[in-house]
Amino acid sequence: MPIREIDLPNRVKYLSILDQEGQVDEALDPRLSEELLLRLYRGMVLARRFDERMLIMQRQGKIGTFAPIKGQEAQVGAAAALEENDWIVPSFREAPVEIWRGKPMESILLYYSGYSEGGEIREGLNMLPVSVPVGSQMSHAVGIGFGMKYRGQKSVAATFFGDGATSQGDFHEALNFASVYQVPVVFICQNNHWAISLPRGRQTNSATLAQKALAYDMAAVQVDGNDVLAVYSAVKEAVDRGRGGGGPTLIEMVTYRLSMHTTADDPKKYRSEQEVAEWESRDPITRFEKYLTNRGVLDEQQVRSITQEIKAQISQAEQRWQEAAQKRIDPLGMFEHAYAELTPALRDQREMLKKELEDKK
Amino acid sequence: MAKMNMVQALNLALRQEMEKDDRVVLLGEDIGVDGGVFRVTDGLLDKFGPQRVLDTPLAESAIAGMSIGMAVYGLRPVCEMQFSGFSYYALHQMEAHASRMRARSQGRYTVPMVLRAPYGGGVRALEHHSESREIYWAHTPGLKMVIPSTPRLARALLVSAIRDPDPVVFYEPKAVYRAFREEVPEEEETFPLGKSRVARPGGDLTLISYGASLMPTLEAATELSEKDGVECEVIDLLSLSPLDDRLFIESVKKTGRAVVVHEAHATFGAGAEVIARIVEKALLYLEAPVRRATGFDVVIPLYQREQDYLPGVHRITKAVRETLAF
Numbered sequence: 001m002p003i004r005e006i007d008l009p010n011r012v013k014y015l016s017i018l019d020q021e022g023q024v025d026e027a028l029d030p031r032l033s034e035e036l037l038l039r040l041y042r043g044m045v046l047a048r049r050f051d052e053r054m055l056i057m058q059r060q061g062k063i064g065t066f067a068p069i070k071g072q073e074a075q076v077g078a079a080a081a082l083e084e085n086d087w088i089v090p091s092f093r094e095a096p097v098e099i100w101r102g103k104p105m106e107s108i109l110l111y112y113s114g115y116s117e118g119g120e121i122r123e124g125l126n127m128l129p130v131s132v133p134v135g136s137q138m139s140h141a142v143g144i145g146f147g148m149k150y151r152g153q154k155s156v157a158a159t160f161f162g163d164g165a166t167s168q169g170d171f172h173e174a175l176n177f178a179s180v181y182q183v184p185v186v187f188i189c190q191n192n193h194w195a196i197s198l199p200r201g202r203q204t205n206s207a208t209l210a211q212k213a214l215a216y217d218m219a220a221v222q223v224d225g226n227d228v229l230a231v232y233s234a235v236k237e238a239v240d241r242g243r244g245g246g247g248p249t250l251i252e253m254v255t256y257r258l259s260m261h262t263t264a265d266d267p268k269k270y271r272s273e274q275e276v277a278e279w280e281s282r283d284p285i286t287r288f289e290k291y292l293t294n295r296g297v298l299d300e301q302q303v304r305s306i307t308q309e310i311k312a313q314i315s316q317a318e319q320r321w322q323e324a325a326q327k328r329i330d331p332l333g334m335f336e337h338a339y340a341e342l343t344p345a346l347r348d349q350r351e352m353l354k355k356e357l358e359d360k361k
Numbered sequence: 362m363a364k365m366n367m368v369q370a371l372n373l374a375l376r377q378e379m380e381k382d383d384r385v386v387l388l389g390e391d392i393g394v395d396g397g398v399f400r401v402t403d404g405l406l407d408k409f410g411p412q413r414v415l416d417t418p419l420a421e422s423a424i425a426g427m428s429i430g431m432a433v434y435g436l437r438p439v440c441e442m443q444f445s446g447f448s449y450y451a452l453h454q455m456e457a458h459a460s461r462m463r464a465r466s467q468g469r470y471t472v473p474m475v476l477r478a479p480y481g482g483g484v485r486a487l488e489h490h491s492e493s494r495e496i497y498w499a500h501t502p503g504l505k506m507v508i509p510s511t512p513r514l515a516r517a518l519l520v521s522a523i524r525d526p527d528p529v530v531f532y533e534p535k536a537v538y539r540a541f542r543e544e545v546p547e548e549e550e551t552f553p554l555g556k557s558r559v560a561r562p563g564g565d566l567t568l569i570s571y572g573a574s575l576m577p578t579l580e581a582a583t584e585l586s587e588k589d590g591v592e593c594e595v596i597d598l599l600s601l602s603p604l605d606d607r608l609f610i611e612s613v614k615k616t617g618r619a620v621v622v623h624e625a626h627a628t629f630g631a632g633a634e635v636i637a638r639i640v641e642k643a644l645l646y647l648e649a650p651v652r653r654a655t656g657f658d659v660v661i662p663l664y665q666r667e668q669d670y671l672p673g674v675h676r677i678t679k680a681v682r683e684t685l686a687f
Contacts, residue, residue: 087434121469128433129465133457139423140458143430143438150386150412150436157430173423180418337464338502340471340526343555343603 009217012210015234016224020282022290030233034297036080040228041292043076044285046310047096050105051259053314054112058263063113067093071192071258074284075160076100077231078188078253081239082158087148088127089141089159091134093190093257097160101127105317110324116333117324134195135161135168138187142174145183145248156184156242158235164195166209175250179216184242186235187213187250190225192257197270213250225253226284229291256282331357362544367537370512370545371401371477374519375439377549379409385523386431388415388424389441389477398443399479399538425451425476429458432474437523442478445532446489451476452497459528460503472528475519480508481573481624482656482671483536485664492661493625495572498530499601505529505554506602508572512543517552518599525554534573555603559612563592566681567612569635570622571598574672578622581677591685601631606638613639617648618687620680624671627655649687652680 017028032040051070057063069075072093079100082088088101095108102125111118111130119129131137141159148155165171166189178185189209193200206212213220219241223230231253238249256279260267267276292298335342335350342350365373379385387402393416396403406414417424421442428438442448459472482491499506505527509515515533522529560575561582570578575597582593594616596609613619619639621632632653639651654672661670 089430116464117467119465120467123469128470129462131458133453136426136453136457139426139454140430140433142423143427143432143436144434145430146427147431147434147436169420170422170426173418173420174426176418176420177423177427181415337468339463339505339603344605344607345603 008214010214010219012208012214012220012222014222015230016227017229017233018227018287018291020287022287022294024229024291028233030229030236032229032232037292037297040076040080040232041288041298042306042310043080043096043100044073044228044288045306046313047073047076047099048285049310050099050314051095053318054109055259055263057109063109065262065264066112067262068259069093069095071256071279071283072096072190072225074226074228074231074255075190075253077228078158078235081232081235083155084124085126085153085155086239087141087144087155087157089137089144089157090128090130091137091161091165092130092132093162093192094160098127101125103127104320105314106321106324109318109321113321113325115325135165135170137161138165138171138174139177141185142178142181142183145178145185146181149181149183154243156186156239158186158188158239160188160190162195163189163191163193163200163203163209164198165189166212167203172212175213175216175218175248178248179218182245182247185248186238186242187248188235189250189252190255191252192255194257194261194267194271196261196265199271208252210250210252218248218250219246220250220252222252222254225255226282226287228284228288255284362546364542365512365545366539366542367509367512367515367533368399368401368539370516371519371533372403372405373545374516374523375402375405376408378520378523379405379413382437384435384437385439386413386415386436387439387441388417388428390417390419390424390443392416392441397441399535401477401533402441421447421450422454425454425459428474428476429454429462429472432472433462433470437473439475439477439523442476444490445478445480445494446492448476448478449497455498455504455528455530456501460501463527464503471526473526475522475529475531477531477533479535479538480532481534481536482661482667483573485667488663491667493623493656495532495601496625496630499631503528504602505600506532507554507600508532508534509599510534510537510560510572510575510597513545513550514552514599516545517550518554520549521551521554524551529554532572536573537576540576552599555600555605557596557598557600557605557608559594559608560597561593561595563594563616565591565616566593566618566620566685567609567616568593568595568620568622568677568681569598569609570595571601571631572623574622574624577672577674578677581674581681584674585678585681589682591681593681598631604634604638606642609635610638610642613643614646617646618684619651620654620677620684621651622654622672622677624656626658627653628658630655649684652684654680
């Protein structure tokens with residue numbers, strides 16, 4: 001028989017647990033504790049409110065360009081499925097994940113207001129800094145995953161990226177390496193449908209982004225990325241697979257960037273308001289709130305108190321950011337952390353700037 | 362002491378560091394079973410196993426990117442680019458991430474990795490196998506750039522590079538790989554990064570070079586001594602980043618004349634920086650303009666013409682004689 005079907009080991013499934021009306025699929029419900037459900041809700045609302053606050057601050061000129069996350073808050077479900085020893089390798093639209101992991105909001109504000117100090121990462125946080133060049137950070141997760149396997153650690157590395165990143169060669173290289181070495185890595189693609197002005201359909205001619213894993217014989221799943229329970233479940237399964245020695249997984253979260261690419265972008269130039277409105281009706285927070293309310297986990301009074309707490313939390317962070325920003329203006333800081341030790345040329349250059357600063361006084 | 366060529370000396374450095382430190386892991390194309398196309402990693406797979414000597418898929422960017430992740434996690438990866446001509450796929454990873462991780466994370470994460478790559482012409486190789494583009498790396502803040510010139514120094518510098526807390530790009534002059542042997546001690550030897558050395562003392566003119574070009578530079582110095590009675594002091598830079606200008610500045614202050622030799626293109630090459638330092642720090646000692654004997658600003662030609670491209674003894678001695686006659 002010269003022609004036959006080749007039986008590939010993997011297929012791509014689509015997972016959705018919570019529909020737009022907040023109705024849960026009982027069979028698929030991960031049955032999370034009420035405490036975790038409320039934490040997820042809180043994490044999503046905090047992410048939304050902080051994003052809104054940052055946008056205002058950017059428009060007021062208090063902070064610089066940043067990448068809003070509005071509409072993609074269900075990513076906290078991915079962070080929640082990870083444990084402290086698991087590493088996070090983010091791109092630049094994962095503020096909700098970073099905050100969940102423990103990066104202080106004032107630190108994010110410092111970074112986007114131009115202070116290198118905003119890059120500070122607390123010891124033991126196990127999270128790499130924001131990576132701006134699209135698609136370049138995934139291979140770092142592969143190296144970290146290799147390290148975990150080499151050291152016999154039962155942990156995983158989760159890396160985040162967008163739909164645009166899947167066109168980069170580095171994405172394919174990372175998937176290939178991860179599969180060859182069977183490292184515990186979870187590749188989480190936030191398909192938000194727009195890589196600045198290029199729509200998902202023109203980014204790749206593939207029906208899904210998840211299917212790209214099939215070429216590497218890697219487990220893959222596409223999930224409703226606006227369904228925090230589906231995101232949690234898919235990532236949890238991938239994490240368990242990685243921990244158990246089952247190798248890497250590619251997860252495509254189908255979500256939508258309701259806001260602009262960055263604050264320097266005007267999406268009206270390339271997409272219709274009708275499309276945005278359709279996705280607004282699939283808002284990840286609204287449906288989760290409905291679900292929690294229906295389940296009796298959340299009531300109006302709690303919503304109000306959570307809203308108040310979050311408001312206070314953000315304003316305290318802003319206060320701390322202001323204090324830190326006032327203190328941290330030593331230009332000589334640019335020479336710190338260049339190398340373990342300053343090179344002779346850098347010592348000279350530092351001295352030169354120091355004198356320049358004294359002259360300007 | 363055993364006499365070794367540079368390939369054997371590098372192999373010794375890798376073997377001993379791997380024996381000493383289980384954080385040291387090697388990765389690259391054909392470095393395991395094949396022992397590397399130049400055999401630098403020969404025998405290491407058998408000795409240390411596939412968890413520590415990784416034959417990788419063919420993707421330089423992922424090799425560098427994976428090394429960055431390994432280093433952040435606490436390993437000491439030494440990755441090999443099969444030829445420097447293919448290492449530019451990894452340039453982005455090294456520039457965007459390896460060089461910046463320390464600063465970007467405010468010192469939380471560091472990238473103690475070594476990226477090894479054979480570089481340079483003179484071995485009648487294919488296109489893309491003979492470049493000398495070290496300046497790409499040397500121009501990148503946060504990276505260190507090292508180029509040894511002899512077997513013993515190659516061994517000592519590679520040990521130092523592996524132990525260095527910052528990312529090091531380590532260019533190996535393939536024209537030197539098997540060109541000569543030198544005594545290399547079995548016992549540990551290091552050589553600090555960012556330090557140059559006097560390869561030949563002299564008082565009439567300072568020749569400054571590094572890597573593969575050191576061989577013709579030393580030959581030129583010998584010829585000038587024998588035929589012209591001129592004693593050139595030869596400085597071997599060894600590290601382009603950090604650049605040690607102390608020795609060549611001292612030497613130029615003594616001789617008043619200098620010629621810089623490298624096979625990399627002239628324009629914006631290492632010589633430009635060396636001359637800038639001389640101008641900044643020793644201008645009033647100069648008795649003649651500083652000359653360069655370098656490769657030309659063209660893509661290095663295929664091998665029928667490569668010897669005409671490379672700065673050989675003739676180009677060097679001519680530059681020296683003209684500088685002395687100024």
